[in-house]
Amino acid sequence: MATRREPPDLAALLRKRKAEEELASKPRFIPKKERERLAAEKKAKEEEELKRKEEEKKNGTAPTSSGLSNGDSSSRHRSQNSIPTGPKAMRNADDRGGRQPQPDGRDGRNGDERGARGAKRGAPNDEDKRVKMETHDQAELRARYMGPVVNQSTFSAKKKRRRTAANKFNFDWDPDDDTSRPFDPIYADRLEPMFKLGGYEETDELVQRKADAIRRGDPETGEERARLLLEQHERAKQQAARKSLGVHWSQKSLDDMKERDWRIFKENYGIATKGGAIPNPMRSWHESNLPRRLLEIVHDVGYDEPSPIQRAAIPIALQARDLIGVAVTGSGKTAAFLLPLLVYISELPPLTEINKNDGPYALILAPTRELVQQIESEARKFATPLGFTVVSIVGGHSLEEQAFALRNGAEIIVATPGRLVDCLERRLLVFSQCCYIIMDEADRMIDQGFEEPLTKILDALPVTNEKPDTEEAENPQLMKKYLGGKDRYRQTMMYTATMPPLVEKIAKKYLRRPAIVTIGNAGEAVDTVEQRVEFISGEDKRKKRLQEILNSNQFKPPIIVFVNIKRNCEMVAKDIKSWGFPTTTLHGSKTQEQREASLAALRNGQTSILVATDLAGRGIDVPDVSLVVNFNMPSSIEAYTHRIGRTGRAGKSGVAITFLGNEDTDVMYDLKQIISKSSISKVPEELRRHEAAQSKPTRGPKKVEESGGFAGKGGWQ
Structure with missing residues (x-):
């Protein structure tokens, strides 16, 4: 049984025709290698044509005969009526083997030459147009198949470096900016300074030769004249030395010191x-x-x-x-x-x-x-x-x-x-x-x-x-x-x-x-004292840490330990004695004889550790104190400065260790500031990040310290 033939689908035919039209309307894509090959063949043809025209000019061969001799058999029997006319024929006259007459009566030789030169000049323009067209085609193809370019970054590392460098201030010293004479390369090869005498510059050797010549030429007064010449030259040298800026103040006399030196x-x-x-x-x-x-x-x-x-x-x-x-x-x-x-x-x-x-x-x-x-x-x-x-x-x-x-x-x-x-x-x-x-x-x-x-x-x-x-x-x-x-x-x-x-x-x-x-700066600690801070809360933990410090044998006696109240003096001193260290105390409740005996024992080496209140924080000079321990942080930064000033005296170095706790929040800001200004001390991270060390607290009126004070007539510390 024969199969029934289905009628063609009109919608399918329309879609097929539309697809064919779209395909025909699209530009034909030519690979890059194919485009380069076609361009090379076209350029070779143009060069061959130009070369042929040049040979015809040199040989003086008529274009007609040349064209007949070189043409095929059909061109010989071509009739005159078959010769094309118009602008295209004028451009391709050489291909037909003859020259067309010009409107001004001249032959086409000059026109051909001008055309050749024009072709030479037009070749780069055609190349540019071709490149632009190819770039345009590539852009269209990229947009058709890959979609439009969006969110394209315009970042340029070079521009960023230029902007950063323009706004950044350079604190480094440029050696090229140094204009002082000792560092100027112009003066690097000078063997001997020159001193101006009598309107011109002379060296020591030249002046000495002149003095010898004066002595030989003038037996009577030459010696005196030579001596005056040498004295004048020496005065000029001294004057030049006084005016020079390269001499350090320590090498100048007191009379030669200038305002800049002071x-x-x-x-x-x-x-x-x-x-x-x-x-x-x-x-x-x-x-x-x-x-x-x-x-x-x-x-x-x-x-x-x-x-x-x-x-x-x-x-x-x-x-x-x-x-x-x-x-x-x-x-x-x-x-x-x-x-x-x-x-x-x-x-x-x-x-x-x-x-x-x-x-x-x-x-x-x-x-x-x-x-x-x-x-x-x-x-x-x-x-x-x-x-x-x-x-x-x-x-x-x-x-x-x-x-x-x-x-x-x-x-x-x-x-x-x-x-x-x-x-x-x-x-x-x-x-x-x-x-x-x-x-x-x-x-x-x-x-x-x-x-x-x-x-x-x-x-x-x-x-x-x-x-x-x-x-x-x-x-x-x-x-x-x-x-x-x-x-x-x-x-x-x-x-x-x-x-x-x-x-x-x-x-x-x-x-x-x-x-x-x-x-220096008022209220700051000296740079010879290394300041250390340790966060330790509780008396027992602090005593244990103090024992570790004393047993480490890193610090030689005498050592001073500061506390805030008098009764803690005796307690801390008792513990230190139990560890095997000779200890004495100094506070306001001691009599004058006891105070003098404590300081004398520390100075002459009978005891190695002094436990004291702020009574010993000011003016007390005990030579060669290697370590100061603030068992309790004082209530003011001024007292802290004077406590640690008991070490590092007379140009010697020393160490100050301070125990901090939560009760010391009022002085943490000032403590951080004073440690940060020291060139040999480092602010610990715990103190740097502590909340109380971020801003200066508001304090009330100062209290008189417990260690002593004036309390009416006859009072003393």
Whole structure:
């Protein structure tokens, strides 16, 4: 049975026809190799045609004959009517073997030449068009099969580097920017400096030859002329050396020092001064203008080089200027005010039976008994060889003993404010001829509540020799003169580690146009102390850690351990003794004899560890302390600074270890700041990330420390 034939589907035919039309309308894709082959064949044909035309021109062959001879048989019998005409025929005249006449009557030779040249010029344009067309075709094909390009990145690493470099400031020093002569390559090959003499530059060798020639040519006066020439040349060399900037200040004489040299000198030693008519610092003891006898004593005591505070303060004090010295603890402040004081006293009349009961010539005030006795011991090293008497007045000794020490008078008195007020009120002492006042550790005296007795003492001084509060107070000639033939203007100096408002108030009231000397940054620890912080909470854990530190044998005695309250002193000391270490204590509940015995035992090596409160935090000088342990963190950063200042003194290095707990959040911010400013210390991560160390807390009024303070008449620490 025959199969029934199905009629064609019209929709299928339409779809097929539409697909064929779309396929025919699409551009035919030619592979790249095929396109390159076709382009090469076309270029070869053009070159062959041009070469043939050039040969015809050289041979002088007529185009017609050439065309007939080279053409096929059908071209010979081609009739004239079959010759095509029009622009296309004019372009292809050479293919027909003849030239068409031009409208101006010329033959087509020049036109052919112009056409050839035009073809040569047009070849690159055709190539560019072909490349553009191929690029366009590729773009269309890519868009057809892969879709449009979206989210295309415009990132350029080169542009990013250019933008970053344009906005970034370069802090590095470029050696090409150095214009100083010692580093200039122009002067690298100079063998000998040249000095200008008589309008031209001469070397030492040339000047010597000229001097020899003068001696030979002039037997009579040649020797004198040669000598004058050499002296003139030497003076020129010295003048050139003074003007040179490449010589360090240490290699220059005092007369050759310029303002730039003094500025570098101050930067090297961290000296900053403020005030009018301030003299330059002294570079060495021999340039200090101190008397020769006093310089010999300084050498005998063992002071080889002056400290920064001594370099800056001594020249100012020798000009009878009032002075405020701000320096870190352990910087040599004691000698800085003692030496000018001795110079001042040596210019006054000696004490006799007539004036010995009129009081001392100089008064030194300090906050604690230990510091007073330390200043007394240091002062006697310099004063005793000069024949001066130094007496200390402190609590813990009977007033009768101190009155007996003053029976023959004393040029210098060192005292604590509380006991000195007792002596004044009992008429054991007067200040009729006192004209030199020094307040050491002034901020500490204010902290301990000595503001009232300090004011009483300063008000008890004579007023007839007060300095005027004018520019005359900055004139050393006027301030050094005698008043009435015997007295001199009062000179007041204040040494402190910080400048709280109450200290500034006293300074404004009693000092006249003072010069302010600051060494380093006020309130910061010295760079010779490595500060370490450990977070340990609880007394037992801290004692265990302290035992590990002491048993490590990393630190040689003496060692100082600080606590905050007096009863903890004895407890911690008892535990340290049980570990086998000889230990002593120092706090406000001990008598004066016990305090002196504790410090003496630590200094002479009888005990290796001292457990103390803040009583030992200021001014106490124990040589070669290798370690300070803050068993309890103090309540103020100032007390912390003075505690760790017991080590790292006199240029030596030391270590300070502090135990921190959650109760110390009020000082964590300041502690982080002071450790971060140290070049040899590192802030621990736990302290850096602690919440309390991120911002400065708001504090209330300060409390008087438990270790001691002024508590009315007769009080002492």
